[in-house]
């Protein structure tokens with residue numbers, strides 16, 4: 001496995017109703033077609049794609065270097081959210097993406113950090129003059145789940161995501177205390 005130290009978040013810049021009626025696999029296949037047939041890449045540029053309903057699909061195998069951000073593909077994992085058409089980099093996550101995508105992206109990040117250790121989490125717009133992913137990743141990360149569901153509305157998956165998140169916060173505080181900050 002190659003060394004991983006960062007996740008770069010992207011969007012597909014597609015409309016919210018991109019390929020209505022298609023499955024996640026169908027939408028992922030279309031992105032692959034763009035990247036392989038049009039860009040002439042060997043595979044989908046991203047390692048993961050997150051559909052509007054929160055379904056996470058694999059793109060390029062994780063062990064292979066991606067093609068998603070110029071000069072920063074080495075050591076990074078590329079994750080693309082479906083949506084984001086017409087977004088600006090100063091927009092909020094919820095302006096262009098769903099609560100399901102919010103929860104799924106946080107869970108995916110937590111899973112990848114459990115596997116690879118603490119990772120830098122950035123957005124494509126930090127490395128290029130682009131809106132992508134259509135929000136400021138650092139600001140979104142600091143905010144907690146965008147949905148903020150009432151307790152009675154939380155399903156177990158959402159509750160588990162929030163719980164994991166709190167654990168990560170506690171861990172960060174403990175690390176800072178240990179470091180004397």
Ligand SMILES: [Zn+2]
Nearest residue numbers: 010011124132
């Ligand atoms: Zn991008």
